[in-house]
Amino acid sequence: MRRTSGMRRGSVRRRSLAAVAVVAVTAGCTAQAVDGAAGDGQDGLGGKRPPPLTSAPSPSPGGKSPDGKSPDGKSPAGSEASPGVPSKGPSKAPAQPKVLLTKGDRGERVRDLQARLRQIAWFGGPGPTGSYGGSTVTAVKGFQAKRGLTATGETDEVTWQRLLDMTRKPGFFELYAAGxxxxxxxxxxxxxxxxxxxxxxxxxxxWMVDGRAMSTVDVRFGSQYTPTREGEFSVYWKSRHHHSTLYDTPMPYAMFFSGGQAVHYSSDFAARGYSGTSHGCVNVRNEKKIAALFAQVRTGDKVVIYW
Structure with a gap:
């Protein structure tokens, strides 16, 4: 009987010690897990739940993950990895205005340019020549510099437009003031x-022969007080070294067609252009051309003067 009771008491004692051991072990695990105050995601033992090992990183604000991608794994629009969005290259230099006329050009457009420059006192000489030479380059440079444009001496679109704004369309005699x-x-x-x-x-x-124009020269006429006659005449006398006794002036290569009126060379016309007039004769200012014409015209050839 004593033996049995002792066995029972030892058994109970062993069970009590085991229970105490279990409680001690449980209390020790819980204490290590405490990481802050209770609540806000903590478990019932007062500690936070550790994140699962297989969970994905939490998305950053705006629905993007820390690597800059959206939750579906695609790059956000506008990023370098976004297809179809070209990157901006370096800015281009402003385009230079198109050059319209430059040194060496010839023609009516050059004549128009020179006449307009002449209207505002930038082109001198007897008048437009139709040839873009050194004097035209100098005139264009001066015009450009005066107005804050790049002074190249070439007529570009900006220069031409500024000139158009300041001038009017040249008349016929303005365009051909120099012949x-x-x-x-x-x-x-x-x-x-x-x-x-x-x-x-x-x-x-x-000078025409059977309807064909053989040569052309510039001429000027008499004033309103001594007008050049109009109509159909004929050459009745030629005088290579003629000198007017009435006006005491030379009239070389004279070809008379009506009274004292003749076609002849005029040094005054060559020097002054259309700023002067004749006393009724038809003045020619190109001596070489009138000399060649004088050699071809015969007495009796027709003279027609008309508007």
Whole structure:
């Protein structure tokens, strides 16, 4: 009986010690897990739950993960990895204005440029020549510099527009103040035979043979007080070294067609241009051309003067 009781007491004692051991172990694990105050994601034992080992990183604000991608794994729009969005390259330099006329050019556009520059006192000399030479380059440079433009001497779109804004369309005689004006349409009376065909409208004399224009020269006429006669005449006398006794002035290469009126070379016309007039004669200012014409014209050849 004693033995049995002792066995029972030892058994109970062993069970009590085991229970105490279990409680001690449990209390020790819980204490190590305490990481802060209770609540806000803590378990019932007062500690926070550790994150699961297999969970994905929490998305950053705006729905993006820490690597800069959206939750579906794609790069956000506008990033370098976004396809179809070109990157911006270096900015381009402003385009230079197109050059319209430059040194060496010839023609009516050059003549128009020179006439407009002449209107505002930038182009001197007897008048437009139709040739873009050194004097035109100098005039354009001065015009550009005065207005704060790049002074290249070339006429570009900006220079031309500024000039248009400051000038008017040149008239015929402005364009051909220095000569070389185109001949007018010939009068019907000039289309047959050998004719000195003289137009007051274009201020030209065209030497015509059987309807063909052989040469053209610039001419000027008399004033309103001593007008050059109009109509159909003929050359009745030629005088290579003629000198006017009435006006005491030389009239070389004179070809008389009506009284004292003749076609002849005029040094005054060559020097002064259209700022002067004749006393009724048809003045020619190109001595070489009038010399060649004088050699071809015969007495009896027709002279037609018209508007």
């Amino acid at each position: 070389d004006q185109p001949a007018a349409k010939p009068d019907p009376r000039c289309l047959q035979g050998r004719v000195l065909c003289i137009s007051k409208k274009s201020r030209t004399l065209t």
